[in-house]
Amino acid sequence: MIMIYKNFLKWQTSVQVFLSRSLIYKANFLAILIIPVFVFFAIQYSLWHSIYSSNPEKEIQGYTLSRMIEYQFWVFIFNLFVRSYFFSENISSHIRLGKISSFLLYPFHFIAYQFSSFISDKIIQFTIASFCFLIIVSMGLVQTPSILDILKFLSFIFLITLYWFFAQIILGFFSFWLEETWSLNTAVRFISAFLSGSILPLEFFPKFLTDLLLWTPFPYLAYFPVQILTGQGGDFFNSLFILLFWVIFLFFLSIKIWKKGLNLYTGTGM
Amino acid sequence: MRQYLQIYKEFFLISLAEELSFRLNFLLQSLMNISFLGVYFLSSFFIFDHVSLIGLWTKEQFLFFLSFALVIDQIHYLLFSFNFWVFSENIRTGYFDFILLKPVSSFFIVFFKEVAITGILTVILTLPILIHFGLKLELSFWIWLSLPVCLFFALALLLGLEVIISLLNFLTVEGMGVNQMRLQIQQLTRWPDFIYKKNIKWFLFPFLAITSIPVHSMLDRSYWFYFIGMMLGVFILWTLILFWLWPKGTRYYESASS
Known part of the structure; x- marks a missing residue:
């Protein structure tokens, strides 16, 4: 019991330290967190209005203008919940500059320390996203989803958050082999945003590509959770199970890469 | 002028040597740039598989616009983008002190020092795409002749607006947010002005003008009047930056190291 309490204290303190660190430069933090999501939404909103300008009632791949705009609103909320910023670059700089040496001696694992940093960012993100969610629903900009759909959506969000945590630390751990990882991280973000349906709903993709994507984690990282909120969600448990499989896969992969990388670690800067 | 060209040649050679010493990074940055281009082009292709027009533009017109915007992006990436990140880092760490002491213009060192050599590959990739869609639109000889001028002024306007935003670095401690704002401007320039509603369009006018006016x-042809206005605007903007805003900004600089 005492062990659990002591561990809890370590986590609590780390999360608090990271929270206050994130909130020191509030404007900076908000500019990183909110502006890109708003700009992305503004572009998508305007673009689809322009595409449907000749006939708003027209159906394109099953989407009328109002359904497409609803989809984009939910993508906006979804991005506020899950987008991660520069997390893998923090890990990468820890490795490159030899800062992980001290973590090898601390009674708090490096991954746990990074996870507490991730949690603190997510606390702020979840607060902002929930606030925007309430505004959008209360203004009637989207149809109010049922409590059950919100719960399904949140379970996706939980797993997607974990997915991105492990994906980001794996990208960061590549610093054991690479000089820089930011370009790899950026490429992964571009490709994921596209293939997950954040930019375009998957109905717009060629059929062979959509079929192929179902074997990858991408559709479960945006398209499926967003469809749940629009009331078009497919087999919830099946999708959740596939996503869970990918989370577990990335978890084991991250541990494997960490162990392999640590064998190469020379402690630069010690 | 000759002295500056010689210094720029040295900057270029140093950047080249740096890139060549980390070849895998070169590959990864190329992968990043190509995936970036791929996402934009594939998204447009997928949309045009189901619609014939976006606003008033056909597929060829829209893709000509997109290629133009992406050529600007890639030239900007090649010649300038890294400098903005290094600039905010230099302000934060106090390294800007040393730049101020050097016997050449601090503006030149700050915005021209880093060259992202990887960008050459994607500039070479995007230019033929622009030419391809230009040929599909059967542009006249005079329009082809004006293309480099249009690219130059679009790039000059983008760079000028980004410099103004990055001057905020003199007032802030952490520059990541400022750089994010800059990146969002680039996002806006990749879409034509007509997709935005009138009030938003006027609010975003300087940013949308970068690619939409050229x-x-x-x-x-009826838009040439606007392009002449844009050229004038670019001259005024750069005069303001070089003779007023940049010197004023450097006076706000509080050295972090001293």
Whole structure:
């Protein structure tokens, strides 16, 4: 019991330290967190209005203008919940500059320390996203989803958050082999945003590509959770199970890469 | 002028040597740039598989616009983008002190020092795409002749607006947010002005003008009047930056190291 309490204290303190660190430069933090999501939404909103300008009632791949705009609103909320910023670059700089040496001696694992940093960012993100969610629903900009759909959506969000945590630390751990990882991280973000349906709903993709994507984690990282909120969600448990499989896969992969990388670690800067 | 060209040649050679010493990074940055281009082009292709027009533009007109915007992006990436990140880092760490002491213009060192050599590959990739869609639109000889001028002024306007935003680095401690704002401007320039509603369009006018005015002018002669206005605006903007805003900004600089 005492062990659990002591561990809890370590986590609590780390999360608090990271929270206050994130909130020191509030404007900076908000500019990183909110502006890109708003700009992305503004572009998508305007673009689809322009595409449907000749006939708003027209159906394109099953989407009328109002359904497409609803989809984009939910993508906006979804991005506020899950987008991660520069997390893998923090890990990468820890490795490159030899800062992980001290973590090898601390009674708090490096991954746990990074996870507490991730949690603190997510606390702020979840607060902002929930606030925007309430505004959008209360203004009637989207149809109010049922409590059950919100719960399904949140379970996706939980797993997607974990997915991105492990994906980001794996990208960061590549610093054991690479000089820089930011370009790899950026490429992964571009490709994921596209293939997950954040930019375009998957109905717009060629059929062979959509079929192929179902074997990858991408559709479960945006398209499926967003469809749940629009009331078009497919087999919830099946999708959740596939996503869970990918989370577990990335978890084991991250541990494997960490162990392999640590064998190469020379402690630069010690 | 000759002295500055010689210094720039040295900057270029140093960047080249740096890139060549980390070849895998070169590959990864190329992968990043190509995936970036791929996402934009594939998204547009997938949309045009189901619609024939976006606003008033056909597929060829829209893709000509997109290629123009992406050529600007890639030239910007090649010649300038890294400098903005290094600039905010230099302000934060106090390294800007040393730049101020050097016997050449601090503006030149700050915005011209880093060259992202990887960008050469994607500039080479995007230019033929622009030419391809230009040929599909059967642009006249005079329009082809004006293309480099349009690219130059679009890039000059983008760079000028980004410099103004990055001057905020003198007032802030952490520059990541400022750089994010800059990146969002680039996002806006990749879409034509007509997709935005009138009030938003006026609010975003300087940013949308970067790519929309030159491309509209190339596709429709009646827009040349706006392009001349844009050229004038660019001259005024750069005069303001070089003779007023930059010197004023450096006076706000509080050295972090001293």
